[in-house]
Amino acid sequence: MTAPAVRHIRLVTEIPGPRSCALLARRDAAVVAGLGRATPIAVASGQGALVTDVDGNTLIDFVGGIGTLAVGHCPPEVVQAIQAQAEQLIHLSALVGTYEPYVALCERLNVLAPISEPCKTLLSNSGAEGVENAIKFARAATGRPAIIVFDGAYHGRTLLTLSLTSRTYFKKKFGPFAPEIYRAPFPYA
Template sequence: MPYIKLNTPIPGPQSVALQKRRAEAVPKGLGQANAVAVASAQGSLVTDVDGNTFIDLACGIGMMAVGHNHPRVVQAIQNQVAQAVHAGALVVNFEGYPALAERLNSLTPGDFPKKTLLANGGAEAVENAVKIARAYTGRAGIIVFEGAYHGRTNLTMSMTSKYGLFKKGFGPFASEVYRLPFPNPYRPPAGMDAEGWTDWCCWNLENALVAQIDGSALACIVIEPVMGEGGFIPTPARFLRKIREICDRTGAVMIADEIQSGSGRTGKMYAIEHSGVVPDLVITAKSLGAGVPVSAVTGRAEIMDAPHLGGIGSTYGGSPLACAAALAVLDTLHEPGFMDNARTVE
């Protein structure tokens, strides 16, 4: 292929040398999929320290929907660096924060007033979404699903499904997290087809409100519209509709975790848009910043306003630099035809 260029064995000698330094300086628990050291990147290509060029199919774990070093994003970052890298949204106001919030408010599904809280990464945004839901409902219970990945902090690790890789040795975990089966259409139980499996999972959602947690104690249901770590599995639309129905009936908050599936990766800004289901809160991160740490919780204004003054926020959340990068990303994603290619590839 014309884009791939190999000058040395993989990994090359300089990558091997840098790998040795990493092994000596960095904890073993920090995983690394490839023993390649990247020197530069552009679009879908990365070049390592030995001059080898590869097509990047990992994209920083789903972070580069607009590609590496998109010129518009680079220019926005450079312009912002020349003005102010950090200001602190807990201390002062600045153009980027409300501008990005307004943009996300206009893009997320739902014809109702919305507000947005900015944070640094996906796990922080998930925690904020749960805090906001708990403040709004006055309840504690969280329903999540088998195969889900929501982060590595104590609460989000508790919400995450896979034990051996993410949770082993790190307990005790947060309470009031209830995990239910997920209707993976590709792996139904023996003797059951995908439709029957979805039927059962919908039934089990109802049953859980008797067998595991009463609806009056349920703060939120958190779902990935396309499950990421669990195998890149689209959630059946019928299951999303069932979650919406239960949240409407019980007064719980429906939270769509679009950290991996959002930012145009399915051909729409958010994957849940394919189902027509409107969640109460949407969590965005990863590709939103094209490599700059930024995440967001966007949703119904009355829910977002529930926490007390000072109850939400962080030192770096929604920094001027992160806002500039994210606004440039959103401009790029919404260029005519940009998301069409995602639908073609899909």
């Protein structure tokens, strides 16, 4: 019996295929090298846990937007919700104005947080911004400047999050980095 995922994987060219190579060459010419590139895959579309590259190869997406896409690609309910919101308001900075869906989402997250005390939420533009704000909040609450991070972890591409990241691949030529960062091994049984 063939595993379900194997039936969905479809390779019609080598990876990367010719169209992917062309798009990757354009990327190399237009995008800074500091962004990095983990794979030579140039994606055209996605559905559920699958992505199809520009050459027509269908692959399993094991990273889901690096942890931000837990619902998979293009689930109909999410697409419909995005379309409905886009018909009302595409973006308004919460710094500039208040809008109901932003407040409703924050209220929902506050209820779902596994914390018995009252909670508040900050929605951020990226993981790096979230990490930096968490550090600011922790410093404000504790009065302590030092940060403990796990060895081998990736935190982002801003100067502070690069300071936290231990992988030198991401850090070449960007120092000096923030002080008071201490590394601990990740617990592993």
